[in-house]
Each structure stands twice: as C-alpha cells, then as structure tokens.
Amino acid sequence: MPGFESLLLGEKTAVVFDIGSAYTKCVLVCFRVNGATFRCGFAGEPGPRFIFPTEITQPNGQARHLSSLKTAKEKRKFFITFFHNLYYRHLLVNPKDRRVVVVEGILGTTELRDIIADVLYNHFEIPSALFAPAHLVTLFTLGLSTALVLDCGHKEAVVIPLISWAVKPSISTSILSLIPFYLSTYSNYSELLIKEAFVIDQNGNSAAFANSPGNENLVTTNLLEDLTVRTCFVSPASRAEEWQNWLIAQATGESVPAPKVAEDYFEYPLSHGGYSKRLRIPSRLRELSCECLFRGDNDQITLATLILKSIQACPVDLRKPLAKNLVLTGGTVNLPGFAARLLEELDRSLDLTDFTSLSALKGTFRIHQPPGEPNYIAWLGGAIFGALECLPGRSLERSVYLEKGFLPDWTTVIDTNLSGSTERPELTRQ
Numbered sequence: 051m052p053g054f055e056s057l058l059l060g061e062k063t064a065v066v067f068d069i070g071s072a073y074t075k076c077v078l079v080c081f082r083v084n085g086a087t088f089r090c091g092f093a094g095e096p097g098p099r100f101i102f103p104t105e106i107t108q109p110n111g112q113a114r115h116l117s118s119l120k121t122a123k124e125k126r127k128f129f130i131t132f133f134h135n136l137y138y139r140h141l142l143v144n145p146k147d148r149r150v151v152v153v154e155g156i157l158g159t160t161e162l163r164d165i166i167a168d169v170l171y172n173h174f175e176i177p178s179a180l181f182a183p184a185h186l187v188t189l190f191t192l193g194l195s196t197a198l199v200l201d202c203g204h205k206e207a208v209v210i211p212l213i214s215w216a217v218k219p220s221i222s223t224s225i226l227s228l229i230p231f232y233l234s235t236y237s238n239y240s241e242l243l244i245k246e247a248f249v250i251d252q253n254g255n256s257a258a259f260a261n262s263p264g265n266e267n268l269v270t271t272n273l274l275e276d277l278t279v280r281t282c283f284v285s286p287a288s289r290a291e292e293w294q295n296w297l298i299a300q301a302t303g304e305s306v307p308a309p310k311v312a313e314d315y316f317e318y319p320l321s322h323g324g325y326s327k328r329l330r331i332p333s334r335l336r337e338l339s340c341e342c343l344f345r346g347d348n349d350q351i352t353l354a355t356l357i358l359k360s361i362q363a364c365p366v367d368l369r370k371p372l373a374k375n376l377v378l379t380g381g382t383v384n385l386p387g388f389a390a391r392l393l394e395e396l397d398r399s400l401d402l403t404d405f406t407s408l409s410a411l412k413g414t415f416r417i418h419q420p421p422g423e424p425n426y427i428a429w430l431g432g433a434i435f436g437a438l439e440c441l442p443g444r445s446l447e448r449s450v451y452l453e454k455g456f457l458p459d460w461t462t463v464i465d466t467n468l469s470g471s472t473e474r475p476e477l478t479r480q
Contacts, residue, residue, distance in 0.1 A: 063094060065091075067150065097422060152179060185212065196212060246332050248330040283386040292309045309334075355399055
C-alpha cells in the first residue's frame, strides 16, 4: 500500500510513467516515453495500474493521438491535457507531492523529452524527475548487468548491448534500429486483407473485399491492431518454409498443397454504415502477416540479422555473454511463438556468409524470462528504481531545472567541454 507506507516513511511513493508509441502504462509514478502507448503506476508495485493509448479525446469526441501532432506547441498542449487526466482521473494524486520516473527510449527525440520536462516541471510543478533509459531499467527486473536487449515496439525495433550496466563507447556502433517495425505487420496485414478477404453483409451475401465500394474505410489501425492481437501468431521456421514454397508455387502456377489449417476461414464482426457486417478472412493470413518480421525488408534486414550485426560489432570476448543473455521487451514480443522463432532464425542466420565470424555462437543463444509481460517490463524496471533510496540523489530537482532552463543529458556535458572552458562542468543533478 503506497499511501500507507508514505505516512510511515515521510515521503510519498514516486510515480512511474512509460509512454510508448502505442500505449501508456502508469502507476505512481513511472513513465515510459516512446510515443503511442502509455503505462503509469507507483514505484514498488509489481505492475502498472493503467495501460491506455497515448491519446486524448477532443471536445468533438474525436481521439487525437500523439503521433498526429506536428508542432511543439501542439505537443505541449497535448501533454498538459494528457497528464491532467492521468493525475486527477486515474491516479488521483497531487503532482506537487510526487517524484516522477520517466522511462524513455534511447532513440527518442530531444524535443519530446524537453516538452515532457517543461510540462511536468512548469505546469504541474513536480518536485523532481528522473529520465531513465528503458533498456537499462529493463535489466533491473532480472538482476543482470550484461545483456543484449531487443526492444520491439509499435514503430521500431532497437537492439542495444549492455556491458556492466552501460553501453560502452567501443560498441556504440552496435546500437541498431529497424524502422518501421511493427507497422510493417499492419501494412502487410492490410494488403493481404484487401487482396483475399470477403465482406458478408447482414443478409448473408458475400463479396470480395477489393470489389466492394467503401470497404477501404474499414481497414483502420484499430481494426488491424485488434486482428493482430486476437488472431495472429508466429509459425515455426519449418512451417514458414512450407508457406513460402506454397506462395512461390502459386505465383508460378505449380500445384503444391498448402500447409494444413484447422479452418480455411475465420470471421471477424464489424460495424460499418449502421449495418452489421462480418469480415471473412483466410486462416493463412494469421501466419503470413507476421512473416515480414523474419523475411527482411528491401535491405534484407531481419530481427535475427539485426541482433547478429549488433553482436558482431562488439569485442570478441563479449559476444558469447551477450548471446547467452538475450532480453526481449515491447508489445510485439507478445505474439505467440515469437521467441521460439527468433531462436531458430538466429541459428539459421549464422550460416550466412556475413556471419561466419560468429559461427561459434550456434546453439548458445538464450532468452531470459522476465517477471512480467514484455510490454510493461521496462515500466517494471522503472518502478523498481523508483522505490530505491538513491532516487532523490539521482533525480533532477525542480529548482535546478528552473535555474538552468533545460533538461541536461550527456550531450550537454559534451557541449560544455567543447565550449573552451577548462573547468570541470558543474553537475546539474542533486
């Protein structure tokens, strides 16, 4: 009970925010900054209290998403409304009484980071805030100091090797990103739906999706997300190979039997134009829509090659420890069969000529099982850090922020050193 403990300890539990590119998770108080999802809750708790889309509802009833905003003024107005709803409608706490932990992506924009800090410090007048890297706090949940973190989110997949709790300068080139990532699944699913699905009206009449006027409005992001979460799964490599051979045979006119499925079609209920309709979708789309994650893009980059290239850029003595300590985080990891297929693809990709130097790693890849769901494991790490006694000393106090006028990071120290001053730069965190 965070409220009861705060009366005894004299300081109230921090709030942790995890702002993702699709959803937000919250508990008192830890944020995760990414762009679409928001998670929030209280430090020291085993899970976020709320996970909801990173969006606000306008007076006209329409939802406005963070990703649709272009200017800094629009984003600042968005976060004022967003955090107001979070503090006073969900968490029911006074922001002036609570420290904040914001879990941020390492490749997040400086503009978004500064806007969040400005809103929290100046508008809500929080006492202090700590911006913690998502990949780092993820390891807190497992007690690891060395691992390779794969963050598969809504918009990107990022591979970050950590050695003794830090990204060493010598392996900075091994931080790789694949953008867009999960959106490619949506795009692939959308193309397959338009090409192969049927629409059944209230009278039971069916028509090809592509031939029915107005059906293009049915394929929304919410529909694709719901279909992906409810129906999609990742096939084993051997079955994926069978589907690939079948697709090639279909294109060349050859007769090759398709892999067996329990049902040829499944139906998804939807409402459009005031009438009830159903979407009849071939069952093979449940598997084929996820294959884009492992078949590669135009540059032949897959999740497996992304991980191997990151390991290849690391010193030789660090490669095996990283291969044995893979940590998966992000909503995409929740797809059934994802982890097993990734291990298969890693071993298969070692046979490529580009990765002959890593052939000794075959069979050594291991994936850790975190104490929570992958989509909020970074938030959980922030909640653990927010419960530590060292949080006040690591956080940036409001008085320091108001004095400096900006949120310092490692680039600030570099700029200070390059300005010509021979004095040691003053620390801005207290």
